[in-house]
Amino acid sequence: MTSKNVRVKIGEMKTNAGLIKNLELSVGKVITDNWDEPMGPTPMPHISTLRDWDFRLLNKYKPFYMPDCDLCCLCTYGKCDLTAGKRGACGLNIADQSSRIVLIACCIGATTHNAHARHVVDHLIEVYGRKFPLNVGGLNVKVEAPVTRLITGVKPDTLGDLDDILSYTESQLTHCLSAAHTGQEANNLDFESKAFHAGRMDQIGMEIADLCQISTLGFPKADPEAPLIQMGIGTVDTKKPVIMCIGHNVVPSVGIIDYMKEHKLDDKMEVVGLCCTAIDNTRYYERAKIVGPISWELRFIRGGFADVTVLDEQCVRTDCNIEAERVKSPVIAASEKNCLGYKDRTNDPVDQIVEDLATYKVPGVLILDPEKVGEVAVRVAQRVAPVRKKMSSLPELDQIKELAKKCRHCNLCQRSCPQDLSIEPAVRAAAEGDYSKLADLYEACIGCGRCEEACPVKLEIHSFILKVGEKKMIEEKNFCRSGRGAVQDTEIRSVGGPLVLGEIPGIVALVGCANYPNGGKDVYDIAREFALRRYIVVTSGCSAMSAGSYKNEDGKTLYEEFPGGFEAGGVLNVGSCVSNPHIAGAAIKVASIFAKRNLRGNYEEIADYIHNRVGAVGLAWGAYSQKAASIAAGFWSLGVPVLVGPHGTKYRRMLLGRSDKPENWEVLDARTGETVNVGPAPEHLFQSVETPQEAMVQIAKLCLRPNDTWKGRMGKLTHYIDLHKRHYGVMPPDIHQFVRTPADIPITMKDEITAVLKEHNWKESIIPDPTMIPRLVRKAKE
């Protein structure tokens, strides 16, 4: 694809068709077509182009709103009370306002990923040039950018192509966000459709960010055997100078690692990371270490392990600098989106910056040149490490005992804790020298520090918990597989058939952040359960870390226990947040490579295919961010169900099917055009679940698809019923809705299920070639 401005002006031209006068054509870009697939109906969709498709999904999975606030305070007419159907001064009611908030959240998330992509692409073009070829897996990955190809109709070849595609997503996101202005969009479903569109743009932005860094920085390229990376605070050699990188953007870390390597310091220092930067660091440098997920930022900083703290962008605690200053860990802010009030020292001499930080003349600096970040970080870490001696801000146990005596027992700590943890009794016991209850909180605490903010006597309760859990903390030694990136085309060819026929029961993607209701062990348990059942288990981001943070009875982490391929029983970490489109991409490639559906600008057909055939489910057990919302939106619009943990209710809107309304579950049989009732499969598009047990049962159920063969359906039902009986103690009440023919019934449960079917007056139905799009009738091509 090339970018040019072309203007054609014709004064007068006689043709066979007639006379043309004063024709003027203006073309912003000329696309050099490098892809022989015919263009589909919706290349580069605008905000309303895919509205019909969105509405099909939104009418099947209607929004259920749970407003977090009764008011709207976005304009000066307000605050407007929207309680129970009242309309505000602008005319919006609470359903419209709730969906507007969803759109705003998705726009924040999508612009964040796109801005990330923009920064990385611009930087890499500067370093490698616009013509640098994209390569995410060599000959194993010919469909290098399935999401981008599907949505835009463009096949990107070079870094420069990514720049052009980002111009498109940026314009779309501007339109999406503008719709949230007062007096623009007015209907809740239209807000929702625009949120879906933001999700589509989000998927492109993330895909581009990962494509360009995989192509240029030597990350694993679709590698099922990407290296195992040391993870946990216990893996960090704290005798060495330690540089800690927090955030999502690998570029500053590359500067650090390159400088270390150039100066042969790579075995004399530690580079560790928190959140997605950690994962991407290890994709660049195998010896980088992962400390843990987002929720461990305070844990690591207060523990004093970091000699220098480098902050880039996204999900960085905005008080990291304050915390780092307390333990005399100089801070380098490395992103223009997160300047922290520090003076911009980008153009100052390195020696001067190093001197100022190492002598604590300034607590932190802003440096927007990644190479300079690298040199400054390394040299400052070398200087301050012997002086700091890993200075910690955690109190000693006897200090905790004395401080705890100041507790007023007001319970504001627990009332401010997102987990509702029993903090006051733990502090009360600590005052008596019994630290066991504080220790019990270590695993479930998500490290937000709200307890401390609420405490009227300013007890540093989170530090108490960390100190008491310190032994456990420094013994944490696990493995996470480095992010492998894309799924190979050959892997898709191997599993496409079994997946679509239902013989591989599904793809379970454990993604997102670490706002878990009871610690990260749930993620491990869920991942292992489905890997053992030979689902394909995919991880990314903080969930990928949590999945690797526990061991089986043989002392093996999940990534050591299961293969890293996209295969039945595989557990594969695709990478950081921006790697999530590899999961969507795998589903898209099933439609494209296995089923040979045209991909190019053909969004509706491919989404319809995935929704009805590919049993994929996303679980964001600890989702907290707006980025998680936009990531989910990208999956919703593809028709892929997403589950969130109980904190996910705070997204304030679910997309729920009604299994008790048979009319909601009709599809067209593409072979005949007849309407067929396929039952509630999948039942929901977005749902919050309360417990890990419930999550497991729902995952198994949400993998059901109308296209399942009898053999596939039998296998999927076996898992659903087995998990239901194990965790709920009873048979599922809705089996009759999922059995289409007697052959669907799991053999070992035949008598039991036959009795249920009889009770519900069950009738046999056909297995259609399912579609929700009338124009696809008699056009099925697989």
Place this chain on the structure above:
Amino acid sequence: MSCEPWQCAEIAATKKANPIQKPEIVVAMIKKASRPLLIVGSNVITRQLEGKPVIDFIIDLANASKVQVLATAHIVGEFVKRGYQPAGFMTAMDIGNRIVDPTWMGLDGKGHPDLVMFVGLPYYMESLLLSGLKHFAPDLKTMTLDNTYHPHASWSFPNAGSDVWASNLKVITSKFSEGGN
């Protein structure tokens, strides 16, 4: 007893729950209702009162009041294990979504509930569900039987300790046991 939201930031705006000053109000509300429904969440297994899980108190209350019980999450088995068969079970989101549909005819198909009570869901989840019902089922009465104040309900007990909670649940149960329903 405090009528502040249990989780400090869960503040409602213009429509706040009436405080239940004594458990007899719950008894009266249930008796007045034609189709009361009690939604029971997963915390009734993990929370203890007087050395017993809260679910034991709820089963006593349900048996005495004959109110329909719906179990959320995975806890239906915990009821069954204790010899009590709830009227239904489904996810908390599913039941919320059904309740806001005025055409939904209840778990038994005989009519929409006119009083929906909650107990034992994670606080924030219950709070959001109650908000959803406040806005989208405005004619419905909602009530919580927890010991934490929920401003989005129509009626809620104020924040209180475990002893008060246990006592309230026992009083409600005893009033039904004594007087029939």
